[in-house]
Amino acid sequence: NAGVTQTPKFQVLKTGQSMTLQCAQDMNHEYMSWYRQDPGMGLRLIHYSVGAGITDQGEVPNGYNVSRSTTEDFPLRLLSAAPSQTSVYFCASSYLEGGEQFFGPGTRLTVL
Amino acid sequence: AQSVAQPEDQVNVAEGNPLTVKCTYSVSGNPYLFWYVQYPNRGLQFLLKYITGDNLVKGSYGFEAEFNKSQTSFHLKKPSALVSDSALYFCAVRDNTDKLIFGTGTRLQVFP
Numbered sequence: 001n002a003g004v005t006q007t008p009k010f011q012v013l014k015t016g017q018s019m020t021l022q023c024a025q026d027m028n029h030e031y032m033s034w035y036r037q038d039p040g041m042g043l044r045l046i047h048y049s050v051g052a053g054i055t056d057q058g059e060v061p062n063g064y065n066v067s068r069s070t071t072e073d074f075p076l077r078l079l080s081a082a083p084s085q086t087s088v089y090f091c092a093s094s095y096l097e098g099g100e101q102f103f104g105p106g107t108r109l110t111v112l
Numbered sequence: 113a114q115s116v117a118q119p120e121d122q123v124n125v126a127e128g129n130p131l132t133v134k135c136t137y138s139v140s141g142n143p144y145l146f147w148y149v150q151y152p153n154r155g156l157q158f159l160l161k162y163i164t165g166d167n168l169v170k171g172s173y174g175f176e177a178e179f180n181k182s183q184t185s186f187h188l189k190k191p192s193a194l195v196s197d198s199a200l201y202f203c204a205v206r207d208n209t210d211k212l213i214f215g216t217g218t219r220l221q222v223f224p
Contacts, residue, residue: 004155035214040121042202043156043214058211090155098144098210103155 001026006091006104013081013111021076021107023091031097032074033058034066036087037106043090049074050097081111114139114207118215125193126223133188133218135203144206145186147177150217151199159201162186173197193222 007022025032033048045058049068063085065077074093078085088108092101116137125131137143144163148156160171167179177188188201203215 040216042216045211048211092156098206098212100146100158100161101156101212103148103157105155106153 003027004091004093004102004104006089006107008107009105011107011109013078013109015081015083015111017081019078019081021078021089021091021109023074023076023104024072025074025091025093025102026072027093027095027102028071029093029095029102030071031095031099032068032091032093033101034064034074034076035090035092036060036085037090038087046076046089048097078109083111085109086111114205114213116203116205116213116215118201118203118218120218121216122219122221124221124223127195128192131190131193131197131220131222133201133203133220135186135188135215136184137186137203137205138184139205140208143179143184143186145177145179146204146206146212147171147175147186147188148202148204148214149173149199150202156202159188193220195222195224198222 004025030051034046035043044060047066049055055066090106091104094101146161147159150156162169162179170176200217202217204212
């Protein structure tokens with residue numbers, strides 16, 4: 001099993017550009033989530049999904065969209081990138097909501 | 113408000129000595145508690161969890177954690193530290209909406 005995979009590993013954007021961060025898991029987990037990690041702030045939940053076709057907002061959803069058309073994939077879209085979105089983004093999945101989460105390797109995003 | 117606190121930004125310990133990384137929590141109801149470790153440029157890895165039962169929980173890589181309900185603490189411990197244990201450690205608690213709330217992280221530095 002590959003576990004949770006994320007692409008790209010690194011990305012540099014200009015303010016106003018849009019992009020999609022990809023996330024996939026091969027463990028047949030229903031629950032998937034996106035976090036951002038900023039120095040001194042731990043991990044903050046952006047969006048999450050409890051199954052295909054169902055998504056909801058986390059703690060810091062503004063500026064981001066998600067969709068969940070399949071169990072495996074959970075892409076995160078930045079609509080119009082801002083410097084405040086410079087961060088490391090982690091995708092995670094778990095068998096149950098609130099259970100042990102498996103994390104991807106992360107995407108380091110810089111917005112200029 | 114539900115929260116988790118890691119009061120130490122960094123913990124320094126000599127190799128071979130015991131280590132403790134502190135975590136306190138505030139949550140309504142029975143707490144579900146987790147510890148994760150993050151090595152440089154990697155995603156978070158699950159170490160251990162407490163749901164119910166024995167207050168001393170054993171996890172990966174020789175780590176254990178002690179749940180103390182009266183002190184609302186869940187400190188991570190290891191009897192003998194290794195240089196390879198140097199990493200960023202996160203405590204997390206499941207809130208009453210089944211989301212994980214992460215602490216801000218504690219950097220553990222083990223010196224030879």
